[in-house]
Each structure stands twice: as structure tokens, then as C-alpha cells.
Amino acid sequence: MATTKLTSPISERMEQAIVALQSLLDRRVSTAESVREHHSHGESYHTPALPDAVCFPQSTEEVCAILKISAKYQVPVIPFGAGTSMEAQVNAIHGGITIDMREMNKILHISPEDLQVTVQAGVPRKQLNKALENTGFTFFIDPGADATIGGMTSTRASGTTAVRYGTMRENVLALTVVLADGSVIHTGSRARKSAAGYDLTHLFVGAEGTLGVITEVTLRLHPLPEAVAAASATFATIRDAVEAAIETIQLGVPVARIELMDEAQIDACNRYSKTNYPVAPLLFFEFHGDTLRGVNEQAETVKKIVEEHHSSGFQWFTTPEERETLWKMRHEAYFANLAMRPGGKMFTTDICVPISRLADCIVESKKDLASASFPAPIVGHVGDGNFHMSYMLDPLNPAEHAEALRLEEKIIRRALEMGGTSTGEHGIGAGRKKYLPVEHGAALGVMSAIKRALDPDNRMNPGKMVEPQALFGNSESQ
Numbered sequence: 001m002a003t004t005k006l007t008s009p010i011s012e013r014m015e016q017a018i019v020a021l022q023s024l025l026d027r028r029v030s031t032a033e034s035v036r037e038h039h040s041h042g043e044s045y046h047t048p049a050l051p052d053a054v055c056f057p058q059s060t061e062e063v064c065a066i067l068k069i070s071a072k073y074q075v076p077v078i079p080f081g082a083g084t085s086m087e088a089q090v091n092a093i094h095g096g097i098t099i100d101m102r103e104m105n106k107i108l109h110i111s112p113e114d115l116q117v118t119v120q121a122g123v124p125r126k127q128l129n130k131a132l133e134n135t136g137f138t139f140f141i142d143p144g145a146d147a148t149i150g151g152m153t154s155t156r157a158s159g160t161t162a163v164r165y166g167t168m169r170e171n172v173l174a175l176t177v178v179l180a181d182g183s184v185i186h187t188g189s190r191a192r193k194s195a196a197g198y199d200l201t202h203l204f205v206g207a208e209g210t211l212g213v214i215t216e217v218t219l220r221l222h223p224l225p226e227a228v229a230a231a232s233a234t235f236a237t238i239r240d241a242v243e244a245a246i247e248t249i250q251l252g253v254p255v256a257r258i259e260l261m262d263e264a265q266i267d268a269c270n271r272y273s274k275t276n277y278p279v280a281p282l283l284f285f286e287f288h289g290d291t292l293r294g295v296n297e298q299a300e301t302v303k304k305i306v307e308e309h310h311s312s313g314f315q316w317f318t319t320p321e322e323r324e325t326l327w328k329m330r331h332e333a334y335f336a337n338l339a340m341r342p343g344g345k346m347f348t349t350d351i352c353v354p355i356s357r358l359a360d361c362i363v364e365s366k367k368d369l370a371s372a373s374f375p376a377p378i379v380g381h382v383g384d385g386n387f388h389m390s391y392m393l394d395p396l397n398p399a400e401h402a403e404a405l406r407l408e409e410k411i412i413r414r415a416l417e418m419g420g421t422s423t424g425e426h427g428i429g430a431g432r433k434k435y436l437p438v439e440h441g442a443a444l445g446v447m448s449a450i451k452r453a454l455d456p457d458n459r460m461n462p463g464k465m466v467e468p469q470a471l472f473g474n475s476e477s478q
């Protein structure tokens with residue numbers, strides 16, 4: 001894969017900025033090529049782009065000082081969590097300073113009585129859940145990867161449990177943010193609700209590091225369910241599977257997870273995870289409740305629904321070990337896809353539509369794949385109307401990349417026509433930026449005005465998501 005910024009000469013301003021960073025952070029700033037390379041990409045097919053330096057702050061004060069250096073020498077900054085984002089969000093396409101947040105990994109305050117926790121932004125979600133063990137509470141958002149809370153906040157992430165517990169949008173209560181000029185603000189409060197002023201917290205949730213660096217996050221916690229059950233159901237057609245999922249949601253069954261895999265994904269997962277599910281469209285369900293009776297009632301309702309949609313098999317998973325095997329297989333889907341095409345790169349679509357349109361959207365989009373040159377298994381958080389097609393590409397074949405871009409454009413335009421969005425959870429980055437004018441029209445001008453107001457020099461993760469000047473017009477021209 002081609003890499004940009006490898007050989008570009010470093011500017012005099014950047015050299016001065018590095019000297020200032022070294023005097024601030026000593027060995028916690030690196031210009032080593034291996035470190036820069038590690039920070040030049042996320043988990044995606046996009047061309048990596050190296051930052052000029054990478055620093056590792058340990059406090060909000062140090063982040064302030066880094067932002068002041070960036071302002072003084074007019075060089076870009078790119079916040080970096082775990083680097084698991086998928087749309088080139090962390091690629092340093094204009095060089096500059098990457099701020100790796102992972103040394104800001106303290107759990108600051110667990111407050112079970114308020115169902116809240118406050119953490120530094122570099123805390124990975126698995127570390128958070130380990131710290132919550134024995135409190136009776138948990139943080140449910142689970143994007144598969146062990147992402148940081150700051151990265152998840154900044155991409156407005158979600159995962160398999162969003163259908164019941166919401167996305168980062170519903171679960172972030174308050175933030176500490178360092179702005180482009182190095183000043184610090186605190187947004188939101190620890191109250192469960194507030195009507196005081198503009199909702200700045202949610203301005204930064206999903207801003208992908210383009211407006212400021214988040215250093216602390218207060219999150220909502222949820223009690224661990226007393227009773228849990230899981231089940232799977234196999235279907236003759238993908239339409240039957242999706243319509244069963246839609247009906248489950250429309251009837252108000254409070255499922256904790258409903259995930260879809262098509263036959264290609266099941267086949268890949270069976271091979272990788274050594275499972276033996278029938279190679280057919282499959283729904284996985286998880287039910288949470290206060291009593292076993294309650295979860296069994298949910299499961300019985302769902303069993304009737306899937307039978308009405310011609311399910312050929314409803315399988316219960318009652319023990320924690322069985323459930324673990326089930327969700328391990330689901331979370332290994334990414335690796336199963338990589339194993340399907342060794343040396344391949346994954347290009348993932350992420351559209352989300354109103355659930356009433358989901359079956360049509362999936363069926364139509366699957367037809368588009370009939371003549372595709374590469375495998376493209378499907379997984380979906382179907383309870384939210386969100387699904388991914390994983391185009392498994394040969395990175396050395398530009399024709400496949402061009403074909404993937406054409407297919408993605410088709411599916412995004414279909415989602416927008418259905419009243420949906422180009423991305424349900426992975427975000428915009430540099431990869432999907434060209435679709436924002438189509439999706440938001442004049443509202444993009446408001447986003448640009450916000451970007452100009454908070455980052456007048458365009459130093460915060462430049463080239464991602466929103467430009468300071470609105471770009472209108474059709475996507476092909478960009």
C-alpha cells in the first residue's frame with residue numbers, strides 16, 4: 001500500500017514545534033519512523049499518512065501545552081485513541097503532531113449511586129469494564145475492537161447492544177475538552193438531565209477530533225442484568241431474517257442484541273471460529289431482564305415471530321459458556337473475513353436506514369453484489385437498521401478498489417433515498433467526507449461555521465469530516 005508523508009521534508013515550523021514538544025515531554029515525544037508509521041493509519045484500506053511527531057501526554061495540562069505549541073507554530077494536531085477507526089480518521093494527511101491519548105488511562109471516579117463513571121479519554125473500554133467488576137454495573141457499548149473511550153466518544157460509536165442501551169450519544173454525560181487555542185472547557189454536568197444552554201457535549205460526541213481534544217469523559221452506567229438468555233435462528237432467505245428482526249423491534253420486544261449474518265459471513269465464521277452453524281442467513285438474539293421468567297417471555301415472543309418468518313431452527317443458549325462462544329464467533333467476524341482472503345484488506349460499508357426500509361435495502365444491496373469481483377459478507381446490527389458489507393479486496397488490484405468505491409456509492413445513495421445515513425457508527429473521516437454535502441445539504445454550512453469558530457486556523461485533524469469552507473455540489477466532483 002502506498003504511504004504518503006514518508007519522505008516529505010519536515011517544515012521549519014514543525015522542527016521548532018518538535019523542539020518545544022521535547023522540552024515539554026522529553027522522551028514522551030517520538031519522531032521515530034516506526035512510531036510515526038504505527039500512527040499513520042487506522043484499521044482500513046485507506047492510504048496511510050505519517051505524522052511528523054507523536055506525543056504521549058499524561059494530563060489535561062500537557063494536552064493544553066501541546067495545543068499551545070500547535071497554535072504557536074501553526075502545525076496540525078491529530079488526536080489518536082486506539083487507532084481502530086475505519087475511515088482514515090487518524091491518518092495525518094497534512095502531517096503534524098499526533099497526540100496518542102493512551103497514557104491518559106486513569107479511571108477517575110466510579111459513582112454507582114449515580115450510575116456514572118468519569119475516566120481519562122485514553123482508557124480502553126475493556127479496562128473500564130474490568131474496573132467496574134463487582135460494582136453490579138457495566139458500560140455496555142461494545143464496538144468489537146478494544147477502542148478508547150475518547151475515540152469512541154469522538155466517532156459516536158455503538159455496537160451490538162445499542163438497540164437496548166444506546167450509542168455513545170446516549171451514554172456520554174459530560175466532557176473535559178482542550179480547544180485549539182489550548183484553553184479548557186467542561187461541558188455537560190453529572191445531573192441526569194440539563195436544559196442549560198447549547199448542548200456542547202453532543203457537539204464533541206462524533207466530532208472526530210476536528211474541534212478539540214477530549215481529555216475526560218463522564219459516562220452513564222447500566223446495572224448488570226439479573227437474567228440473560230441468548231438464541232439463534234436460521235432462515236431460508238435474508239428477507240425473512242430481516243423481516244423477523246424488524247417485527248421484533250416494531251412489537252417492542254426489549255431485546256439487548258439482534259445481529260444478522262448472511263450465509264457468506266456464516267461460512268467464513270464457521271471456518272475461522274470452528275463453529276458449525278447452517279450456512280444460511282442467521283439472526284442472533286440476546287435477552288436481558290430482572291428475572292429468568294422475564295427473559296424467557298421475551299424469547300418465546302421472538303420464537304413465535306421467527307417461526308412466522310419461516311425460520312428453520314431456533315436454538316437456545318442458556319449457559320454463560322454457550323453465550324460466550326456465540327458472541328466470540330460474532331466478534332471474530334473481522335478476522336474470519338481477513339482469513340478468507342489472505343493478504344486482503346477490508347473495505348466496509350456502514351449505512352443505516354429506518355428499520356421499515358431495512359429488508360428492501362439489504363435485499364437490493366445484495367443484488368448489486370451478484371457480479372462483484374470480490375467476496376462481500378454481511379453483518380448487521382439490524383435492530384438499529386445498520387449493516388456492514390465487508391468488501392474483501394486485493395490491495396494490489398486498483399480495479400477492485402474502484403469497483404468497491406462504485407458499489408459503496410450506490411449503497412450510500414440508496415440509504416439516503418430511504419431516509420437513512422451514509423454511516424451508522426464508523427464515521428466520516430477522510431473516507432466518506434464526499435457524501436456529507438449530499439446527506440446534509442445546507443446544514444453542512446452550519447457545520448463549517450462551527451469548525452471556523454472553534455478551529456479558525458484549521459489545525460484540528462485537518463482534511464477530515466468538515467472543511468472550514470462548506471463544499472457544496474455533487475460528490476463526484478470532490
Ligand SMILES: Cc1cc2nc3c(=O)[nH]c(=O)nc-3n(C[C@H](O)[C@H](O)[C@H](O)COP(=O)(O)OP(=O)(O)OC[C@H]3O[C@@H](n4cnc5c(N)ncnc54)[C@H](O)[C@@H]3O)c2cc1C
Pocket residue numbers: 042043078079080081082083084085086089090101121122142143144145146147148149150151152153154155156157158159160207208209210212213214215334425426461
Ligand atoms: C474489528 C473492528 C470492529 C469494529 N466494530 C465497530 C462497531 O461495531 N461499532 C463501531 O462504532 N465501531 C466499530 N469499529 C470502529 C472503531 O472501533 C470505532 O470507530 C472506535 O470508536 C474508534 O476508537 P479508537 O479509540 O480506536 O479511536 P481512533 O481510531 O484512535 O480515533 C478515532 C477518531 O477519534 C479521534 N479521537 C480519538 N481520541 C480522541 C480524543 N481523546 N479527543 C478527540 N478526538 C479523539 C481521532 O482523531 C479520530 O478522528 C470497529 C473496528 C474494528 C477494527
